[in-house]
Amino acid sequence: MKQGSTLFLKVVLVFIALSATAVCSYIFYDAMGRPAEVRNTPFLLVLLAVVPFIFALLQAFKLLNYIDRNVAFSNLSVIALKDIKYAAIAMSVIFYAELPVIFQIADEDDAPGLILFWTAFASTPIVVAVFAAVLQKLLQHGMDLKSENDLTV
Amino acid sequence: MKKGSTLFLKVVILLIAAGALVWLAVFPQLEGRAANLDLIGIYRDPLIIYTYIGSITFFAGLYQAFKLLVYIENNKTFSMPSVNAIRNIKYCAISFGTFILLGIAYIRLTAVEDDPAGVIALGIITTFASIVVAATAAVFQKLLQNAVDMKSENDLTV
Numbered sequence: 001m002k003q004g005s006t007l008f009l010k011v012v013l014v015f016i017a018l019s020a021t022a023v024c025s026y027i028f029y030d031a032m033g034r035p036a037e038v039r040n041t042p043f044l045l046v047l048l049a050v051v052p053f054i055f056a057l058l059q060a061f062k063l064l065n066y067i068d069r070n071v072a073f074s075n076l077s078v079i080a081l082k083d084i085k086y087a088a089i090a091m092s093v094i095f096y097a098e099l100p101v102i103f104q105i106a107d108e109d110d111a112p113g114l115i116l117f118w119t120a121f122a123s124t125p126i127v128v129a130v131f132a133a134v135l136q137k138l139l140q141h142g143m144d145l146k147s148e149n150d151l152t153v
Numbered sequence: 154m155k156k157g158s159t160l161f162l163k164v165v166i167l168l169i170a171a172g173a174l175v176w177l178a179v180f181p182q183l184e185g186r187a188a189n190l191d192l193i194g195i196y197r198d199p200l201i202i203y204t205y206i207g208s209i210t211f212f213a214g215l216y217q218a219f220k221l222l223v224y225i226e227n228n229k230t231f232s233m234p235s236v237n238a239i240r241n242i243k244y245c246a247i248s249f250g251t252f253i254l255l256g257i258a259y260i261r262l263t264a265v266e267d268d269p270a271g272v273i274a275l276g277i278i279t280t281f282a283s284i285v286v287a288a289t290a291a292v293f294q295k296l297l298q299n300a301v302d303m304k305s306e307n308d309l310t311v
Contacts, residue, residue, distance in 0.1 A: 005291045012285050064292075072296055127165050134158050138230055142300045145231065149303050152310050 006064045013064070017057050024050045043101050049094040056087035073142035081136040088129035095122030159222045166222070170215050177208055200256070207252035214245030214286075231300040239297060243290035250283035 024047050031044055063080040066072055099118065106114040181201050196202075221238040224230060257276035260269050 005288045005295075008288050009285070009292065012288075067292060067296065073300070127162070130158050130161050130165075134162065134225065137158075138225070141230065142296075142303075145300060145303050145307060149307050152307070 003068065006068050010061060010064050013057050013061050017054055020050060020053055020057075043098065043105070046094065046098050049091045052087035052090040052094075056084045056091075059083040059087070073139060073146045075143070078136055078139050078143065081132050081139065085129045085132040085136065088125040088132065092122055092125040092129070095125070098122075156226060159226045163219060163222050166215055166219050170212060173208065173211065177205065200259075203252075203256060207249065207256065210245050210249040210252060214242050214249065217241040217245060231297065231304045233301065236294060236297045236301060239290050239294040243287050243294060246283045246287035246290060250280045250287065253280045253283070 028044070028047060059080045063077050063084075066074065066077045066080070071077070095118070099115075099122070102115060102118045106112060181196065181198070217238045221235055221242070224232070224235040224238065229235065253276050257273055257280070260272055260276075
C-alpha cells in the first residue's frame with residue numbers, strides 16, 4: 001500500500017513541475033509581447049525562482065524513491081532533505097529580493113494589498129524549509145535508531 | 154535548534170487557524186449567494202452551515218498537527234501517539250476533501266443564476282490539495298510505524 005501512496009505522490013510532483021513550467025512560460029511569453037519598458041523591469045527575475053523550485057521537486061522525487069526502496073532512514077534521504085531546505089531558502093531569498101520592485105508596482109497601481117500578498121507568498125518557502133529541517137532531524141534520529149538496531153548483536 | 158523549528162511551525166499552524174476562522178466568519182457577508190440577506194439570514198443559509206461543519210475537519214487536522222509537533226518536541230516522535238496523530242491527520246484530510254467534493258457536486262447540480270465555474274474550480278483544487286495531504290500523511294505514517302517497530306525491537310533486545 002505504501003507503493004501506491006508514493007507512486008501517487010510522484011505523479012503529483014511531476015504534475016506540479018509541469019504546471020510551474022507552464023505558468024513561467026506564460027509569464028515570460030506575455031511579458032515579451034509588451035512594450036519595452038515593461039519587458040525590462042527586474043520583475044521578471046522572479047522567474048529565476050523556478051530553478052530552485054524544480055531542483056527541490058527533483059529532490060522530493062528522489063526522497064520518494066528512497067522511501068519506496070526502504071532506505072528512508074539513511075544518509076541519502078538526509079542529504080535530499082537538506083537540498084530541499086536550501087532550495088526553499090533560495091526561493092524565499094529571490095522572492096524577498098523582489099520586494100522593492102513590488103513596492104514600486106504597488107505604488108504605481110495603488111494596490112497596497114499587493115505588498116502584503118507578496119510578503120506572505122515569499123514566506124511560504126520558509127515554512128517548507130523549516131518543515132524539511134524538522135523532517136531531516138527526525139530522519140537523523142531514525143538513522144541512529146536503525147544503526148543501533150543493526151549493530152546490536 | 155529543533156525546538157526553534159517546531160515552535161516556528163506551531164506559530165504557523167496557529168496563524169493558519171486564526172486566518173481560517175476570520176475568513177469563515179467574514180466571507181459570507183462579503184459576497185456570494187447570501188450577500189444580500191439580513192445578518193441572521195446570511196448565517197442560516199444551509200450551504201454556509203455545511204461549510205462550517207466541514208471546517209471542523211480542517212481545524213481537527215490542524216489540531217492533530219499541533220499535537221504531533223508537541224510530541225516531536227518532547228522527543229516522543231517514534232511512539233504510538235505520534236503514529237495515531239498522523240493517522241488522524243490522514244482521516245481528517247480525507248473527510249475534508251470529501252466534504253468539499255460533495256459541496257461542489259451540490260453546487261454544480263443546483264446552480265441556476267450565477268456561473269459556478271470559479272467555485273467549482275476552487276473546490277476541485279482544494280479537494281486535490283487535501284488528497285495530496287492525505288497521501289503524504291499516509292507515507293509518513295508508514296515511515297513512523299517502521300521506526301516505532303525498530304525502536305521497540307531495540308528496546309526489547311536484552
